[in-house]
Amino acid sequence: MIRIIQPGPQCTVQDLGRSGLRKIGVGVVGALDTQALRIANMLLGNDENAAGLECTLGGTEFVFEEETAFALCGADASATLDDLPVPGWWVRVAPAGSTLKLAVPRSGMRTYIAFAGGLDVPVVIGSRSTDLKGGFGGHEGRALRAGDRLDTLPAEMKVRGAGFGLSAAKLDLLPAERSQPTVVRFIAAAEWMELQEASRTIFTSADWRIEPDSNRVGYRFSGSALELTRPLELLSHGILPGTIQLPPSGLPMVQMGDANTCGGYPKLGVVIAADLPKLAQASLGTVVRFEECSVEQARDAASAGEARLREIARIIDLAQRVAA
Amino acid sequence: MGEDALLCEAHDGVLDLAVQKRIWALSEALEGVDGILETVPGMNNLLLVFDGLAWDHASLQQRCVNEWTAIRATADGGRSFDIPVIYGGKAGEDLVPCAEFAGLSVEDYIARHTSPDYTVYCLGSQPGFAYLGGLDPALARPRRSSPRARLGAGSVIIGGAQAGVISRASPSGWHVIGTTAVEFFNPLANPPALLAPGDRLRFIVEAVEL
Numbered sequence: 001m002i003r004i005i006q007p008g009p010q011c012t013v014q015d016l017g018r019s020g021l022r023k024i025g026v027g028v029v030g031a032l033d034t035q036a037l038r039i040a041n042m043l044l045g046n047d048e049n050a051a052g053l054e055c056t057l058g059g060t061e062f063v064f065e066e067e068t069a070f071a072l073c074g075a076d077a078s079a080t081l082d083d084l085p086v087p088g089w090w091v092r093v094a095p096a097g098s099t100l101k102l103a104v105p106r107s108g109m110r111t112y113i114a115f116a117g118g119l120d121v122p123v124v125i126g127s128r129s130t131d132l133k134g135g136f137g138g139h140e141g142r143a144l145r146a147g148d149r150l151d152t153l154p155a156e157m158k159v160r161g162a163g164f165g166l167s168a169a170k171l172d173l174l175p176a177e178r179s180q181p182t183v184v185r186f187i188a189a190a191e192w193m194e195l196q197e198a199s200r201t202i203f204t205s206a207d208w209r210i211e212p213d214s215n216r217v218g219y220r221f222s223g224s225a226l227e228l229t230r231p232l233e234l235l236s237h238g239i240l241p242g243t244i245q246l247p248p249s250g251l252p253m254v255q256m257g258d259a260n261t262c263g264g265y266p267k268l269g270v271v272i273a274a275d276l277p278k279l280a281q282a283s284l285g286t287v288v289r290f291e292e293c294s295v296e297q298a299r300d301a302a303s304a305g306e307a308r309l310r311e312i313a314r315i316i317d318l319a320q321r322v323a324a
Numbered sequence: 325m326g327e328d329a330l331l332c333e334a335h336d337g338v339l340d341l342a343v344q345k346r347i348w349a350l351s352e353a354l355e356g357v358d359g360i361l362e363t364v365p366g367m368n369n370l371l372l373v374f375d376g377l378a379w380d381h382a383s384l385q386q387r388c389v390n391e392w393t394a395i396r397a398t399a400d401g402g403r404s405f406d407i408p409v410i411y412g413g414k415a416g417e418d419l420v421p422c423a424e425f426a427g428l429s430v431e432d433y434i435a436r437h438t439s440p441d442y443t444v445y446c447l448g449s450q451p452g453f454a455y456l457g458g459l460d461p462a463l464a465r466p467r468r469s470s471p472r473a474r475l476g477a478g479s480v481i482i483g484g485a486q487a488g489v490i491s492r493a494s495p496s497g498w499h500v501i502g503t504t505a506v507e508f509f510n511p512l513a514n515p516p517a518l519l520a521p522g523d524r525l526r527f528i529v530e531a532v533e534l
Contacts, residue, residue: 022364022371024517025451025491025509124511134451134492136511187326190333235339236455238364238371238448240329262366262448262455270326298327299376
């Protein structure tokens with residue numbers, strides 16, 4: 001059981017989200033940085049889809065009301081447990097009554113906290129994720145507030161001692177430094193060639209700054225407005241997280257996990273699955289660059305990502321056996 | 325649409341119910357096929373999400389084209405729903421301005437809103453929200469220039485040439501002309517969405533508040 005003291009700007013219960021439900025208007029939602037939540041769960045011996053906390057821009061503070069093993073992954077928010085630093089990508093056992101605090105991350109947007117066994121919230125339409133717009137799932141269909149209490153499910157694995165962890169820097173798991181641009185690859189979509197040639201060049205060469213009102217629904221960017229070769233009126237169609245749309249302002253936006261399931265703005269492309277977690281961690285006000293790639297490159301990147309997760313699983317398995 | 329999805333468009337920019345019936349049939353034909361993970365009917369289009377190990381864009385596109393030429397429109401099935409509406413009042417505060425915009429009396433406006441059988445083309449945008457065809461063109465009105473921060477579930481709305489009912493409280497740029505107590509989405513029900521593509525609905529007057 002944990003008790004929230006301060007949720008921070010936005011703290012929600014998320015697993016890997018809902019799939020197959022777009023046809024009834026239910027979106028994917030779920031952890032935006034799926035890789036971070038999966039690794040946090042792997043460290044604890046949980047199912048990768050177990051529900052944890054997604055803390056946006058830190059600021060979260062809660063009390064462990066009983067002894068609980070946990071792991072922090074994603075944005076490094078200088079976490080402390082009873083005022084002592086807690087490393088990220090590491091399993092720790094919090095004693096009963098101890099307090100975990102997150103500061104504002106130095107880089108990255110979202111810190112994931114997994115708990116041994118996973119958070120015990122009801123499964124709603126196939127998932128424990130919070131659908132903030134729909135107002136269901138997670139904890140009462142909303143972001144957490146001070147005073148909320150969350151239970152954990154029985155854990156598969158007993159964590160002992162001071163725990164173990166991963167070398168995040170060595171495994172290239174850390175979000176980009178704020179000073180570094182985040183490069184995301186995309187596959188051109190139906191209206192890409194409806195962009196004026198000069199605008200296509202601008203899109204793939206300019207520095208796009210993430211607007212401060214970007215959130216779980218979508219990322220908006222400032223830069224020079226892009227122009228279509230002719231006005232387009234599209235009929236509404238299904239869209240996916242990662243879809244890069246061009247609203248009338250001419251400034252692109254990228255749909256994220258909480259996006260509507262249907263849209264009608266011209267589509268320039270779709271950010272590849274392997275790069276969506278990177279975009280989800282790109283800090284507000286920092287620079288993103290878009291790089292066109294082929295379907296083959298996207299598949300290679302996805303396979304490489306899965307191979308790396310398998311390698312991490314192997315390292316964790318070894319560490320767990322040593323720790324035991 | 326990215327590495328694992330294909331968007332099939334079957335129109336020349338004008339919405340057509342006959343085309344939509346074939347879209348439903350294509351969606352049914354492809355649902356459950358090995359390696360096809362999701363079929364999502366849109367407005368005269370169909371989004372397919374697939375497993376990249378089983379399909380690539382070219383092979384799936386060929387499969388769709390083959391199915392499309394062979395497929396017949398889904399027979400008129402679907403269910404019929406009567407949706408009782410309280411028109412006007414605080415929860416339907418755009419009723420009078422919408423009637424004025426259409427150059428109609430409020431009575432005529434409501435009569436034209438309640439006379440058609442609306443067809444559910446597809447669900448999407450928000451959970452359980454139905455894209456409806458059948459609005460009398462005289463009632464069309466461009467969306468508000470600034471969206472409202474929140475419209476409650478059950479708000480009966482007009483946006484451009486489309487009619488709809490808000491299924492979950494949300495921001496909206498559409499005009500609200502009334503409200504209904506019918507629940508279009510309940511996450512704890514099975515199925516969670518009241519409506520399905522091909523269903524028909526009719527608005528009936530429960531009350532008018534001016």
